[in-house]
Amino acid sequence: MDIPFVKLHGLKNSYIFVDLFQFQLEEESLAPLAIAVADRNTGIGSDGLILIHPSDTCDVGMRIFNLDGSEAMNCGNGLRCVAKYAYENNIVESDTFTIQTKAGQVEAQVHGTRAHVQEVTVDMGAPVLQRELIPMQGAPAQQVVAEDFQAGEEQLLVTAVSMGNPHAVFFVDNIDDAPLYTQGPVITNDPRFPDGVNVEFIEMLSNREMHFRVWERGSGVTQACGTGACAAVVAAILNGKAPYGEEVTVHLSGGDLFIRWEKDGSVWMRGAAEKTVSGTFHWERGA
Numbered sequence: 436m437d438i439p440f441v442k443l444h445g446l447k448n449s450y451i452f453v454d455l456f457q458f459q460l461e462e463e464s465l466a467p468l469a470i471a472v473a474d475r476n477t478g479i480g481s482d483g484l485i486l487i488h489p490s491d492t493c494d495v496g497m498r499i500f501n502l503d504g505s506e507a508m509n510c511g512n513g514l515r516c517v518a519k520y521a522y523e524n525n526i527v528e529s530d531t532f533t534i535q536t537k538a539g540q541v542e543a544q545v546h547g548t549r550a551h552v553q554e555v556t557v558d559m560g561a562p563v564l565q566r567e568l569i570p571m572q573g574a575p576a577q578q579v580v581a582e583d584f585q586a587g588e589e590q591l592l593v594t595a596v597s598m599g600n601p602h603a604v605f606f607v608d609n610i611d612d613a614p615l616y617t618q619g620p621v622i623t624n625d626p627r628f629p630d631g632v633n634v635e636f637i638e639m640l641s642n643r644e645m646h647f648r649v650w651e652r653g654s655g656v657t658q659a660c661g662t663g664a665c666a667a668v669v670a671a672i673l674n675g676k677a678p679y680g681e682e683v684t685v686h687l688s689g690g691d692l693f694i695r696w697e698k699d700g701s702v703w704m705r706g707a708a709e710k711t712v713s714g715t716f717h718w719e720r721g722a
């Protein structure tokens with residue numbers, strides 16, 4: 436099978452995009468295809484696969500598969516890339532439009548021209564903070580803010596946030612000392628998070644600026660995570676480390692995102708999306 440693809444990234448969090456307005460894929464091929472395209476030796480190389488598809492309820496739809504083939508409910512960097520692709524390819528009429536995800540509907544606004552969208556702002560909706568909806572084990576109806584969390588030998592404090600997908604946020608004094616490679620792969624599969632979890636380490640530089648590192652569920656260390664950056668800013672506000680309603684600059688390994696959380700309302704994410712390459716991926720399933 437020859438599959439037309441485009442590779443885009445949000446701050447070097449890269450995905451292979453297949454446009455299902457143009458090309459059909461069978462449901463059972465999606466997870467193995469994600470693993471195949473993401474492989475950096477035998478595939479194209481990416482953090483996963485994203486499908487851009489027609490939607491009954493929104494202007495365009497997005498589905499995201501991690502590097503290991505697991506499907507996630509949401510992807511912030513993917514949303515900005517889908518918005519760029521949809522606008523540049525005339526899938527949408529206006530520069531503000533809706534995108535359907537498995538976690539619900541979001542609204543995107545592109546900044547730029549049909550020839551080149553540089554930046555995208557997304558209304559990511561309200562974070563989900565009830566423990567059982569993240570989901571995290573423990574007494575229901577509570578928020579998880581700076582809660583004791585024993586991880587191996589380390590005694591950490593966790594703040595848990597869902598942006599449609601689960602995030603465990605840990606504040607550290609120095610980002611270079613964050614136990615990303617030791618605790619990331621352990622915490623992501625911790626049974627206290629029955630669906631697994633994306634693991635973020637944050638160093639606050641001021642109440643408007645933070646360093647961010649992530650171990651993504653299903654993909655491992657990535658250069659950036661849009662939903663993770665949103666969760667980190669929400670966690671900072673819940674811990675009294677940042678204000679409501681003000682843009683916070685998040686320094687990720689791959690670049691900066693600008694995140695704002697309105698009290699009792701939406702999280703807004705603004706940042707870049709880039710196209711790197713397009714082509715055709717020749718794939719024999721099971722080969």
Ligand SMILES: N[C@@H](CCC[C@H](N)C(=O)O)C(=O)O
Nearest residue numbers: 507510511512600660661662
């Ligand atoms: N990189 C993404 C998140 C992708 C999904 C995540 N790994 C999960 O399993 O929830 C982003 O930019 O938000």
